[in-house]
Every structure is written in C-alpha cells, then in structure tokens.
C-alpha cells in the first residue's frame with residue numbers, strides 16, 4: 001500500500017485553495033478538510049447569539065460559550081465533499097455569505113477559538129491521508145506535513161472569482177464590496193498576533209493568477225508523487 005501523507009494548503013482568501021484541494025483529495029482518496037468553514041461556523045454561531053455584530057464584539061461571551069459549539073463534517077455523496085454542520089445543523093449555505101465573511105477574521109483572531117479548532121484539526125489528521133486548507137495548516141496545525149503549499153494570486157483576480165461564485169449561488173453582491181472584503185481579510189489574517197498567515201519556510205508557493213485548474217492540478221500531483229516516494 002502506498003504511504004499516506006499530510007498535504008497542507010495555506011494562502012490568501014479566494015485563491016482557489018478549496019477547489020484544488022478537493023480535486024487532489026478525490027484523486028488520492030484522501031479526506032479533505034476546509035478549516036475556513038470551521039472558523040466561519042463559529043462566526044455564524046457568534047452572530048446568532050449576538051456576540052458579534054458589525055459594530056461590536058463581546059469576545060468573552062463567545063469564549064465562555066465555546067464548549068457549546070459542536071462542529072462536524074458530513075460527507076455529501078451528491079456533492080462529493082463534506083459539508084459543515086453546526087450543532088447538528090447543515091450550515092454550508094449560511095457560512096458562505098458576505099455577512100459572515102465580513103466578521104470571520106475578527107473571530108479568527110481569538111486565541112481560545114483557534115486552540116479549540118486546531119486541536120480538532122490535528123485529531124482529524126492523526127491517520128494522515130488528508131488534504132487540509134486554511135491559513136496556519138503548514139505553520140501551526142501540521143508543522144511536519146510532508147507537503148506544504150502556499151497559494152497566492154492578485155487581489156483583483158481573487159475578488160473576481162469570489163464575485164462570480166457568489167452570483168452563481170444567487171447572492172446579491174457588488175464587486176467593490178467583495179474586493180474590499182478580500183483586501184481587508186488579507187490585512188487582518190496576515191497581521192494578527194496568533195498564527196498569522198505566513199508562508200512556511202518549506203512551503204512551495206503557487207501563484208495561480210494566470211494558471212488554470214488543470215495546470216495547478218498536474219503541478220501539485222507531481223509534487224505529491226515526489227513526497228510519497230521520499231517518505
């Protein structure tokens with residue numbers, strides 16, 4: 001049997017991490033974990049409880065309530081990937097709204113939130129055979145991952161992708177708001193104190209501003225083969 005490895009994919013928002021991660025996981029029959037969905041689900045919970053609004057954030061209330069947040073992924077056979085469940089409820093659609101995107105970076109700054117989610121992510125990767133994407137996977141969650149990728153692309157390209165994605169899903173959004181959100185999240189994610197978004201020393205950088213999906217897939221699969229042989 002071929003050896004299983006951990007593939008850690010980090011990078012800026014809307015760099016297509018999850019699209020490529022899903023394809024790679026499928027090809028290898030690995031588990032795919034979208035850690036952004038977990039931070040989004042905690043944000044949705046904080047919004048539902050009114051701990052966070054556009055103008056206020058009661059961090060302590062969220063911290064005190066963290067033990068009541070149960071997150072799980074359930075595989076959807078029709079879609080071919082796992083969907084996010086918050087306290088037993090499918091929240092896949094709700095967590096992708098611009099409202100959640102606007103507040104998620106603030107919730108992600110809270111160390112207690114990160115501690116809870118990182119522990120759950122490490123547990124999921126215990127058996128290896130996993131593709132995980134996020135911001136701190138190669139630096140904090142799996143510093144010993146056999147393959148680390150760091151995805152980048154211009155802010156304009158990324159906002160265009162996100163904009164189309166949201167329009168396709170029927171959301172009513174403006175391009176300038178999406179671009180602002182992408183830039184703002186880059187700023188907060190890269191400058192926060194706990195686990196900022198940085199490229200791990202041993203990560204392979206992939207700038208996909210002008211790269212199609214097939215090219216990215218082939219490039220990553222050849223890296224995967226190499227790392228499986230080496231380990």
Ligand code: DC
Pocket residue numbers: 013014035036037039040104105108133134135136137185189
């Ligand atoms: O990947 P995404 O855009 O769905 O992630 C949403 C936010 O969650 C992102 O702006 C920062 C945060 N995040 C994080 O802090 N650490 C992770 N491992 C994944 C996401």
